[in-house]
Amino acid sequence: MASASRGGLLQSVERLIYKAFALTSPGRWTIIPGLFPNVPDLSGPSLRPHFLSVLVAGLSGLASTLVFAALPRPIPDDAARVKMAFPSPGVVQVKDATLRLSPGAQIRDTHNRIVLPSHVAGEYVVRMLMDRNGQVHRVWILTPEEAAAPMPKARSRP
Numbered sequence: 001m002a003s004a005s006r007g008g009l010l011q012s013v014e015r016l017i018y019k020a021f022a023l024t025s026p027g028r029w030t031i032i033p034g035l036f037p038n039v040p041d042l043s044g045p046s047l048r049p050h051f052l053s054v055l056v057a058g059l060s061g062l063a064s065t066l067v068f069a070a071l072p073r074p075i076p077d078d079a080a081r082v083k084m085a086f087p088s089p090g091v092v093q094v095k096d097a098t099l100r101l102s103p104g105a106q107i108r109d110t111h112n113r114i115v116l117p118s119h120v121a122g123e124y125v126v127r128m129l130m131d132r133n134g135q136v137h138r139v140w141i142l143t144p145e146e147a148a149a150p151m152p153k154a155r156s157r158p
Helices: 002-024 028-035 044-070 144-148
Strands: 080-088 091-094 097-108 123-130 136-141
Touching: 091 136
Parallel strands: 097 136
Antiparallel strands: 080 091, 080 123, 091 097, 123 136
């Protein structure tokens, strides 16, 4: 019984290798219809009617990406704007105070990507939020346009 299943497995592997050869060889257009009689041939001119729909789908995907990129970043109104330096991982310098980053701190770069604290060096104009323990919890490194924009008014909480 074991030899029968091995024979079937060997036959399956041989068939798979043959199919791979058929897909990569110059004679594949004559071999594939014999192996797969129910699969329609989509090569050549039969794809031409789909060109316009593929082009429209691609352009609409590009347009939606550009619209999304133009949206402002969702930075909370109560995030303070400060100059922040990153002297070493896990620690930030704000004015004369040295603050620790919280264990789950997020630092977002000018493209709104989350970056590791060890990959940020230098001094930046940022917006930041602190947690209840007095540690820096969220940081958004501002673009020059965002830094020049006026601060939003914080909403009063009832």
